[in-house]
Amino acid sequence: MHDCFGDVDRVPALLERVEREDDAEAWQELGYRLCLENDLVSPVSFAALPHLVRLASGDSRARVLAGTIVRCAGGHGYDELLAGCAETIAEFGVLLDRHLRSRPTDYVVAFLDLLAAKGQYHWSAGLDGFADDSYHLACPHCDAEVTIAIGDYGRYSAIRDWNLGDIDRRDLRPAAPERLSGIGRWMYETATRDGQEALADGITHLLGDGECPRCASVFNIADEYTFATCPGR
Structure with a gap:
């Protein structure tokens, strides 16, 4: 198998080095070869996943690299390779959930990795902790x-004017937690379980309703975001 640079022998050698000793240089090169610029993966990335997951419980670098591979894999048409790693990815999901329960400093990153491990790639790519998240959607009624906007500056729908900023703001209508279902309920309950109040609150707004400032129609934000990011669904 070729890595992201076209070589066939470097990744096995690098895996041996990081398993044998704490080698920061080897970890750095391994990251480049398995997930180029945190975006491009290759078949060897999947072949390395079992090794990385085995190391991940004791080495944060392995956990982060495995998470990056899983998150990137959803957008590159690697369904068959992902299916071949299903057992490893499920094992990785258990490890990530255990990590989240410890309320780590990299909570949001691990949360997004776990969403990807669950196959929820559009949510994994769409959330960013709600400090200053924004989503650009077409109104389903007037286009x-x-x-x-969901973040420290407010939770609203608006028309974005590049000279005037966000104009004609309308407050979002968050979803009631008890009415959530599916992956939305899992996201909210996991964040709440782990004391991530800002993340949980942002999720209720993302899964709630927004009002179009142009035509005043109300639409479900999650539905429109899912339609925009997963048009084949």
């Missing part, structure tokens, strides 16, 4: 481009 106006609506900006959904």
Whole structure:
């Protein structure tokens, strides 16, 4: 198997080095070869996953690299290779959930990795901790481009004007937690379980409703985001 640089022998040698000793240089090169620029993966990335997951419980670098591979894999048409790693990815999911329960400093990153491990790639790519998240969606009724902002600056829908900023703001209508279901309920309950109040609150707004400033129609934000990011669904 070729890695992201076209070589066939470097990844096995690098895996041997990181398993044998704490080698920062080897970890850095391994990251480049398995997930180039945190975006491009290759078949050898999947072949290395079992090794990385085995190391991940004791080495944060292995956990982060495995998570990056899983998150990137969803957008590159590697369904068959992902299926071949299903058992390893399930094992990785258990490890990530255990890590989240410890309330680590990299909570949001691990949360997004776990979403990817669950096959929820559009949510894994769409969330960023809600410090200053924004989503640009087409109103399903009038087709106006609506900006959904969820962060420290507010939780609103607006029309984004590049000179005036976000204009004609309308407050979002968060979803009631008891009415959530499926992956939305899992996201909210996991964040709540682990004391991540800002993340949990942001999730209820993302899964709630927004109002179009142009036509005043109300639409479900999650539905429109899912349609925009997963048009084949």
